[in-house]
Amino acid sequence: MTVDDALTLRDPGTGAVSSPPPGYTVEVTSYGTRVEGPGGGRLLLARPDAPADPPAGDDTDAGTDGTEPAPRRPWHQVDVAIVDAVESPAAIGALRRAGVVAKTTAVLAVGGDHRVHSPAEFDRRARLWGASAPFDGQELWCPPSAWPPERAQGPHRVLITGGARSGKSAEAERRLLGESEVTYLATGPSPGGDKADDSWVRRVEQHRARRPSWWKTEESPDAAAVLRDARGAVLFDCVGTWLADAMETCGLWQERPPAGAEEELAARLDELVEVWRRCPAYLVAVTNEVGSGVVPPTVSGGLFRDWLGRANQLLAAESEEVVLATAGRVVELH
Structure with a gap:
């Protein structure tokens, strides 16, 4: 997977490149490889064993004028999460539970192969999890240009x-x-x-x-x-x-x-x-x-x-x- 023709993501456990291009931050976390681009977009190549526990961290920005800290987006929340939904679809639920995937996060389900009997079935499963199943060579935006697909929720x-x-x-x-x-x-x-x-x-x-x-x-x-x-x-x-x-x-x-x-x-x-x-x-x-x-x-x-x-x-x-x-x-x- 190529990001902005600037770096290539491979194994979510080992990171992308040793020296990211200027303007890009690459971090290997317990949830996978997290990339932040020059425009602030955040992308995660998720680990199949992503934990469901919310990460520790300060989710506020301190005010510059002595006022109360202003709320901001948690550092671990991403705009796009890429998940091998054949290897571990439960990683999607784990990321939601941990707060890494929020309501506005686009989840991309990849990894469709012979373990799922047809592309239509893989797409059906992705929709059940509120994810999209992109096709090979598709160009996607981070932050996403379209609202994530809906999934069934109560009632x-x-x-x-x-x-x-x-x-x-x-x-x-x-x-x-x-x-x-x-x-x-x-x-x-x-x-x-x-x-x-x-x-x-x-x-x-x-x-x-x-x-x-x-x-x-x-x-x-x-x-x-x-x-x-x-x-x-x-x-x-x-x-x-x-x-x-x-x-x-x-x-x-x-x-x-x-x-x-x-x-x-x-x-x-x-x-x-x-x-x-x-x-x-x-x-x-x-x-x-x-x-x-x-x-x-x-x-x-x-x-x-x-x-x-x-x-x-x-x-x-x-x-x-x-x-x-x-x-x-x-x-x-x-």
Whole structure:
């Protein structure tokens, strides 16, 4: 990457050139290689392991006439951030959390190759993170000449459905990698609890390993309570495990459910849908696409299928986006 035909940026961990041209400042930081040009424009070639912690530093200019210091742009905030969005898309969220990327910062997603199945898919992912995917040889300005592309922010609701191992959880996580504040709402059994078997423990560990370290985890079957107080972005994974727990609480897994069990479950579902509708956060929920023509062999299995289908329809009706995941690909449903 060439800057003003004056210097070339290569490895974000080692800097650009030993002696920058006059008027240019090049600094290797924990966030990557930062360049400031003669006109004051600031560009960052980000490290894939950019930390999410805000850097220490004085963000004010002292007044020249003895007055209170005047606020200024933090030294670490840049106009353009270039991120290898295939190697580490989570770096975008880390930079936002650290304040290096602000609302007016143009994020450029680069690195598209065979790891993403098509240029259109790479562009779709970039837009999810509020980034642009420039083409080879494109000339860009710093500061940017156009406002950064918009990304979904709260209140905004996305429901992602799909079959087992369809890639729905990976798509949900991918959508939130550019966010600075994310709560992961896990409604399944705790991996250390009595209901967790070895396969479930391994699955939970895999999910934890691929999530950014700064994401907060809430393990609770009471999804409505968590969503009621939610801010920032929330990944709700998943509606099916929430329903399974709610059915157990209401006694619907029993051979002879108690009187009023379905009415109690209906009230719980209504509460969840109401909180989903009113939540001010950016919400992404994962659910299971049940049935597909298969008739469950048990009465309780049939109840689960019917109630999850009902829950999916109610949540979808209150969502701005509904997405179907299959074989790792996603299709927007209209």
